[in-house]
Amino acid sequence: MPQSIVRNVEPDELGGLPKNLQDWTSGFIELPGTKNVLSSSAFDPAGCFVAVDKGSIVGCVAVTNLPRKNWMVIRYLAAKRALSRVYAVEKLLSRALQYVETKKPEFLRATTPSMQPYVDVYKSFAFKPIRRDFRITWDLTGTPEQPNKLVEIREVTEKTASEIAEVYVESLRPYWDWRTEEQGGEEAVTHNFRNGLKRGERWLSGHVGKDLVGFTGLIPDYYNARDARFRGTYVLPEYRGKGYGRILMNEVSNWAKTQGQHKMTVYTFSYLDSLSPGALLYIKSGGKIDSEYLQMQRA
Ligand SMILES: CC(C)(COP(=O)(O)OP(=O)(O)OC[C@H]1O[C@@H](n2cnc3c(N)ncnc32)[C@H](O)[C@@H]1OP(=O)(O)O)[C@@H](O)C(=O)NCCC(=O)NCCS
Incomplete structure (x- = not known):
């Protein structure tokens, strides 16, 4: 051998x-x-x-x-x-x-x-599994869904970015606290979000009346022409469980289609023995798990 x-x-x-x-x-x-x-x-x-x-x-x-x-x-x-x-x-x-x-x-x-x-x-x-990660992809070649009437959708601009940057860390809680820590803490994560916009990330925010309820983003043509990197959907904790996540998923896929994207891909984590709310939302919104990973750690 x-x-x-x-x-x-x-x-x-x-x-x-x-x-x-x-x-x-x-x-x-x-x-x-x-x-x-x-x-x-x-x-x-x-x-x-x-x-x-x-x-x-x-x-x-x-x-x-x-x-x-x-x-x-x-x-x-x-x-x-x-x-x-x-x-x-x-x-x-x-x-x-x-x-x-x-x-x-x-x-x-x-x-x-x-x-x-x-x-x-x-x-x-002596490493033990602590979390799963999935790569999830969406085929965006179908016809767009009907736009929703409940949530007003706006594209985030440099001017309105601060509103989201301020609540970005909050929208990750509690599921992504481990990652916020790994990325250097709340300030660093907020800073990265602002930088992302400068590097070509595009975000949509969702509003009900005067309230910002969540947001969703992508980077068009990231992997290849028409092949976007999806940056995820986030709903602020007090507005979760009301269907806004589903609405934002529909809106972001419609929007990706109008930007000429044929596919979008995200990496997201899940628990070892159950799906995280994010993974669940993505699968229910037509995403397909195409690869699975393990995060492992020594006791
Ligand atoms: C994931 C997230 C966006 C879901 O937002 P939401 O507004 O609560 O989602 P919805 O109310 O539209 O629910 C979407 C579906 O997921 C299910 N779901 C959502 N959270 C759930 C939970 N904790 N347990 C079980 N099911 C859940 C709902 O039943 C619903 O399915 P249905 O439409 O068939 O009823 C929200 O939990 C969040 O912001 N989490 C933190 C950020 C995050 O993890 N984003 C994704 C990672 S990139």
Whole structure:
């Protein structure tokens, strides 16, 4: 049996990894998102390792930084034909954990496609599942639904963005509190929301009378022409359970269609043994789960 060597990635090998990861995981690890992570200034190649068999790269793993000091996530543990290369997957994770030990992080978790053998290898290193993540996609090629009469829909402009930025963190509660923490706290999350608008995110807000009840957003042509990244639907806590989420989903898909989008995709989390309200809303609104991931953590 060939024994892979595990070593640090070379700078000129980084560019090829997103495509490898996409191929090795049947698309569960996507190309554009991985390219963004590997080329971002927060990414430290010192925490990225590859497995090499007979001169070819056949596996990798990366220890990445959350936007919070000493908070880390192990991701991209994957190998070509991984089921016949479990030994390489183990070696990669073991190398990543050695690196993690030198950093003494305050917080560490992992994220992986829900696939064998990755989940088992993480478990064998004492990681336990904490949450699921889904990639959910919508086919937008059908005819638009009737617009609603209950909620007034407005596109968010630079002028009206502050109104939403102010309540954005509140609209994530309580389900996304873990992520708000991972992203550096409430102020950082609010700041990111404002920046998103500057980077081409488009948002619609929903109003009933004078009240802002929720909002929903997307980035048109993000993955490819006509292939949008959906940024999610959010209803303020006091207005939940009244059907506004469903209405906003209809409105955002209609709007995406008028923007020429044929598909939209979101990543969202779910609990281990039940669907989160967001995942439920998305599935009930015609979204299809096309990939599933596990977030894992050591006790
Ligand atoms: C997800 C969210 C937008 C739902 O908004 P909402 O206005 O309460 O949703 P609706 O009232 O339109 O309900 C939508 C459907 O989901 C179901 N649902 C919503 N929350 C639920 C819950 N906690 N438990 C069970 N079902 C629930 C409803 O039964 C409804 O189904 P139906 O139309 O067949 O009756 C809201 O909970 C929220 O803002 N959560 C925080 C932000 C978030 O997680 N967004 C998505 C992640 S990107």
